[in-house]
Amino acid sequence: MKNKINWDALGITTSILCAIHCAVLPLFLAALPLFGVNIIENLAFEIGMIVLAFVIGCYALWHGYKWHHHNKTPLILFIAGIVCLVLKQVFLQYHTLLLVPAVVLIVVAHILNYRYCRVHNHAHVTDCNHDHY
Numbered sequence: 001m002k003n004k005i006n007w008d009a010l011g012i013t014t015s016i017l018c019a020i021h022c023a024v025l026p027l028f029l030a031a032l033p034l035f036g037v038n039i040i041e042n043l044a045f046e047i048g049m050i051v052l053a054f055v056i057g058c059y060a061l062w063h064g065y066k067w068h069h070h071n072k073t074p075l076i077l078f079i080a081g082i083v084c085l086v087l088k089q090v091f092l093q094y095h096t097l098l099l100v101p102a103v104v105l106i107v108v109a110h111i112l113n114y115r116y117c118r119v120h121n122h123a124h125v126t127d128c129n130h131d132h133y
Helices: 007-028 043-069 073-090 092-120
Strands: none
Touching: 007 043, 007 092, 043 073, 043 092, 073 092
């Protein structure tokens, strides 16, 4: 039996994990620096989470757009969310103000992509000019 990865679900999960890391984790793990562990404001970890969300999102949303629904709305929402994630790293004083819309935009983009893919299910014949492998 062949298992398929639901890239939208993975994208939603990573976005929510990123939000938990950025917003909730500091409340519970404020004592970690006492033990020499610092993932709360670790730049490499932050950038890694953004890159992970970007790579998974690009794959899931481009695949859905190209092979299934041809609707640009999820792509636009995703790009806006990623821009907010990057801006929160640049403008640290607006970290939370940019984090919330970033996560919401990315999660909504994945949810819409998932719904559009399921509704359409590659049912089009006349509006495609690509070969499906």
